Amino acid sequence: MSINKKAKSHDLLHDNPFAINVLASGQEQLALNFAGKHDPKLDIPWREGQTAPYLGGTVAHFQCEPHEAYDGGDHTLFIGQVVHFRYNDGDALGYFRSRFTRLTEPRVAASPGTHDPFELPYDAYE
Numbered sequence: 001m002s003i004n005k006k007a008k009s010h011d012l013l014h015d016n017p018f019a020i021n022v023l024a025s026g027q028e029q030l031a032l033n034f035a036g037k038h039d040p041k042l043d044i045p046w047r048e049g050q051t052a053p054y055l056g057g058t059v060a061h062f063q064c065e066p067h068e069a070y071d072g073g074d075h076t077l078f079i080g081q082v083v084h085f086r087y088n089d090g091d092a093l094g095y096f097r098s099r100f101t102r103l104t105e106p107r108v109a110a111s112p113g114t115h116d117p118f119e120l121p122y123d124a125y126e
């Protein structure tokens with residue numbers, strides 16, 4: 001992930017585990033809370049992970065061990081090694097042209113032979 005060097009979370013990410021949360025449609029308030037509009041009354045659905053705390057009610061999360069950090073100018077690119085993940089059915093929350101939008105889950109069954117992206121043979125690229 002790419003984090004602005006001026007963000008409060010930036011220095012915490014160095015050499016620490018972290019989680020990537022793919023928010024579900026309807027979790028706009030959570031998104032805003034972590035995008036600088038902190039809401040002290042918001043009930044944050046923290047879940048204890050094996051590696052890092054993550055958020056409940058999302059469509060997916062990835063718990064990562066720190067792997068590498070690259071200088072990206074005014075941002076740092078933190079690369080994590082995914083050690084645990086989970087995904088759920090449902091629509092995801094998107095952000096497009098400064099507005100939240102719904103990323104709709106495909107309703108039609110995948111055609112036979114379509115790969116599950118979580119089961120891609122990554123070693124095929126080696």
Ligand SMILES: Cc1cc2nc3c(=O)[nH]c(=O)nc-3n(C[C@H](O)[C@H](O)[C@H](O)COP(=O)(O)O)c2cc1C
Pocket residue numbers: 002003004006007008009010034035036037095
């Ligand atoms: C949809 C959306 C996506 C964002 N993505 C990023 C991002 O990838 N990297 C980043 O540094 N800030 C991003 N931001 C801005 C941060 O959320 C914002 O700077 C936040 O205040 C940083 O929080 P912190 O200072 O508490 O760590 C994004 C904001 C929005 C609304």
